[in-house]
Amino acid sequence: MFVRITTDSAPRPNSLRDLGMTSDSNPLVGLSEFSYKKGVEVYGEKEPAEYVYQVKSGAVRSYKLLSDGRRQIGAFHLATDIFGLENGSEHRFTAEAIVDTTVRLVKRKSLELVAESDAMVARNLLSMTTSNLQHAEDHMLLLGRKTSLERVAAFLLEMDKRLTAAGVMALPMSRRDIADYLGLTLETVSRALSRLHELGVLGFIGNTQRQIVLLDRHQLASLDLTS
Amino acid sequence: MFVRITTDSAPRPNSLRDLGMTSDSNPLVGLSEFSYKKGVEVYGEKEPAEYVYQVKSGAVRSYKLLSDGRRQIGAFHLATDIFGLENGSEHRFTAEAIVDTTVRLVKRKSLELVAESDAMVARNLLSMTTSNLQHAEDHMLLLGRKTSLERVAAFLLEMDKRLTAAGVMALPMSRRDIADYLGLTLETVSRALSRLHELGVLGFIGNTQRQIVLLDRHQLASLDLTS
């Protein structure tokens, strides 16, 4: 159904010297940085999970593929988000830069080592995993039971919380990405956005279609039935 | 769309005396037990998470509801499964006994207390949370991108792993439960099962339709596209 073209020429962060670890409450502050160009893979599903990442700037998508190319994006990672945190030794998603992206990273091993002795860090790991779980649980409800309009409304509200600046939401991801996140096709996403535009719920800015102004958050929220 | 009738007359396990905690690797061994009749609620969404549960016998469904009654079941909990483990203070699902069910339980607080000092218990908490996360991630792919036949095939394979005895799978849950787990309607589930029966992939036993024999696991697996 969907065919992915992946430009995989990403230099691996192998050459990085070992990192010092802070035992701060924020376990990823002040570490090595690395940049990925738009479309480049950060890591692949089933690859050994060597690093944990935090988005410094840009955006990343995490997805799974079926053998025939159907894709499900599990999450978008935006500035300050931590991703690639696995408990087992393998990544369960493929992660790709959506736009040019810079990340901070730590070796997973050293993080585990610190968590061993520092209960604070251990609690943070658990709480991050729980946040991911909660997001996945909410997303199951969306994917299993919501209509296309409800899904798009929910998506806009989620993004609004995370990246609205000066009333304008600048979406880094394409319609196809949104569709694969919401379990729809890009045409259906486009139609839903047009419909919301007609309804006066949102407006577009500039000549690109990725800058969105939410005009009526209340109406938008009422379109997305909450649990 | 779906209207839930919930018989909520469950006696709450408030009267239970405080429990001793073992610091075993299995944190729920040897504790108090409690029984719930078929259809009875164990806890509700957004209720304070006072206890953690382990299924001793029977089966439990965890679900979320939309305001109009649409239901998404996030997981089925069978014998030996632990559920109700929240990191935050509130339950994120409603849990109901599918059939008459007996559970073991511990106070969440005492579990946290032990985890504080015992790194082993802490690691187990993280690893259980990670298992839940992994299941949710796989389920997102199913809900977002798989066809009805693929979903039912995946469901049968999952249940097969968990509760097949002597070649026969005795499903505790109804077609409606399966449907709400797979993001389908009960009719679609029934049709898919009939289709698999025609294909010779499975057989029914006895006069109830909940006893299923998988005749061709290989063919079943090929119907469920894996990632």
Added chain:
DNA sequence: CGGGGGCTTGAGGCCACTCAACGATAGTGG
């Protein structure tokens, strides 16, 4: 300036949903 990718919009089709009827089963009370 030409080519390609991203987005929108329309037309038509299909898969899952809705509505409905029916049989079978299990639970209930006489």
Added chain:
DNA sequence: CCACTATCGTTGAGTGGCCTCAAGCCCCCG
């Protein structure tokens, strides 16, 4: 033990929401 009833499951007919296929526009970028 046997109606009686409610629940569960299957199956059919028809609908509809989302998908598929396609055309066209716009913008970006080489």
